[in-house]
Amino acid sequence: MDVTATELKNRLGRYLDTAERVPVIVKKSGRAKSVIISHRMYERFLEMEDSYWAQKAREAEEGGYLGEIETKRLLSGKDV
Secondary structure, eight states: OOHHHHHOOOOOOHHHHHHSOOOOOEETTTTEEEEOOOOHHHHHHHHHHHHHHHHHHHHHHTTTTTOOHHHHHHHHHOOO
């Protein structure tokens, strides 16, 4: 759903309720500026991002990049 910034300001409660079901795209001067989403959807996005970066870290370690412990050991010159 798209809404202008002025319309959002005038009917904020309505669009907060709408955002519980679908994202609300806020436009200003005809251009998309922001998106309002439910807190539940925001939490899901954070979980997906965490999973994505955890997978990337696993792939990096498997590909020969050093993990945190190995990096600290090498930088300090002693066992950690």
